[in-house]
Amino acid sequence: MRRPMVAGNWKMHGTRASVAELIEGLGKQVLPSDVDIVVMPPSLFINQVVVGLEGQAVAVGAQDAAIQAGQGALTGEIASTQLLDAGCSFVLVGHSERRQLIGEQDEVLNRKFAAIQESGLTPVLCIGETLEQREAGQTLAVVGQQLDSIIDAFGIDAFANAVIAYEPVWAIGTGLTASPQQAQEVHAAIRAQLAEKNAEVAQGVRLLYGGSVKSANAVELFGMPDIDGGLIGGASLNADEFGAICRAAGN
Numbered sequence: 026m027r028r029p030m031v032a033g034n035w036k037m038h039g040t041r042a043s044v045a046e047l048i049e050g051l052g053k054q055v056l057p058s059d060v061d062i063v064v065m066p067p068s069l070f071i072n073q074v075v076v077g078l079e080g081q082a083v084a085v086g087a088q089d090a091a092i093q094a095g096q097g098a099l100t101g102e103i104a105s106t107q108l109l110d111a112g113c114s115f116v117l118v119g120h121s122e123r124r125q126l127i128g129e130q131d132e133v134l135n136r137k138f139a140a141i142q143e144s145g146l147t148p149v150l151c152i153g154e155t156l157e158q159r160e161a162g163q164t165l166a167v168v169g170q171q172l173d174s175i176i177d178a179f180g181i182d183a184f185a186n187a188v189i190a191y192e193p194v195w196a197i198g199t200g201l202t203a204s205p206q207q208a209q210e211v212h213a214a215i216r217a218q219l220a221e222k223n224a225e226v227a228q229g230v231r232l233l234y235g236g237s238v239k240s241a242n243a244v245e246l247f248g249m250p251d252i253d254g255g256l257i258g259g260a261s262l263n264a265d266e267f268g269a270i271c272r273a274a275g276n
């Protein structure tokens with residue numbers, strides 16, 4: 026039985042004051058005990074969030090990590106061992122905003138994925154197709170290739186300690202959501218692709234859906250057999266809304 030997970034990606038939002046408000050709001054939520062809940066603030070606020078959420082069953086994650094696990098001469102970057110030291114447990118890798126706007130490609134993403142695991146953190150690998158690719162019928166091929174990039178480099182066991190987030194690019198921050206059936210189709214294909222290499226790893230890995238999830242559509246999405254929770258962007262900036270989404274993932 027896979028334990029559901031809901032992760033809030035705060036992206037590049039927040040000030041010390043608004044983060045303090047969000048922490049306070051999260052503290053007032055009744056959160057389900059059968060769901061792993063994670064918030065991923067901008068790195069600048071990780072310490073504030075770790076301290077502010079102390080004693081609550083909410084883990085902290087980062088949105089990015091450097092291409093090497095350990096500290097070194099790499100201006101502007103943050104090593105995953107530093108994120109671990111700061112109190113993080115998870116790190117996003119391959120978010121479409123970084124693939125598209127920063128230009129991160131497979132080679133860099135593979136190095137980040139490996140560095141995150143090497144440091145003892147869990148990578149949350151984001152994969153997904155653009156609208157053009159969906160309309161051209163390429164969804165499963167695109168997502169399959171993004172997955173294969175990691176499998177080819179590190180083998181299937183890399184997914185024994187990783188989370189996968191399927192995030193159709195056309196649904197991120199647009200208000201458009203994949204229907205539960207559309208999302209389930211892709212999630213099932215991801216799990217089947219992993220199962221070809223190792224059925225146990227495929228059954229154990231958590232597959233999150235991301236793309237304009239809100240409390241109004243979360244129950245239906247999370248009710249699909251291969252959707253194990255969500256990666257939440259915009260809605261995670263509102264504590265009440267995020268709390269409601271977390272409850273929707275509970276049993």
Ligand code: PEP
Pocket residue numbers: 034036192196197198199200235236237238256257258259260
């Ligand atoms: C995201 O950034 O990962 C995301 C899913 O964003 P949103 O929920 O705002 O679509």
